[in-house]
């Protein structure tokens with residue numbers, strides 16, 4: 001079996017080969033993985049980690065692994081409830097899932113109270129799925145305008161999770177087009193099954209869990 005370090009190197013090589021102009025960075029999605037795997041990842045030199053739950057991430061990264069805290073970059077890739085905004089802002093360097101005004105309002109309030117905001121990406125519901133979070137593509141322009149004008153929030157890029165039963169390429173293409181149309185530089189797209197496709201289509205972050213760490217417990 002390959003070591004975690006070898007898997008990370010393979011993913012890196014695939015990304016480097018695929019990515020043309022923009023550098024693409026690997027977010028190691030550590031949600032629901034045992035701490036021993038995190039230690040292996042840190043030993044392998046990985047420093048960018050993704051978590052989808054604020055509480056779980058705080059328990060893992062808030063106290064343990066503090067010796068790595070300086071070099072670490074933590075990304076929230078799961079939905080954020082407005083009442084957890086302060087906790088999330090204190091822990092995460094980047095939030096990928098801004099998708100509604102109530103959350104923007106909570107973020108602005110945190111900033112106005114003297115808090116330092118993480119970097120922000122807006123989640124787009126590229127598949128226009130009923131049950132999925134994210135701003136609908138047709139509403140993105142108005143949403144981004146409101147983030148700036150109503151809340152004074154700077155948005156750096158877009159994130160998407162394509163529908164499970166569709167080829168992801170068209171969704172990645174749409175996300176890239178939307179980002180270009182709005183002058184946004186960061187593109188968070190691609191997971192274990194499709195990060196190479198995403199990297200080819202201009203991803204600046206791919207979010208890889210199981211292909212790196214193995215199946216989640």
Ligand SMILES: *Cc1c(COP(=O)(O)O)cnc(C)c1O
Pocket residue numbers: 029031052077078161191192193207208209210211
């Ligand atoms: C869990 C998760 C991932 C990683 O999924 P894998 O298929 O294990 O790579 C990526 N992005 C989001 C938003 C996730 O919730």
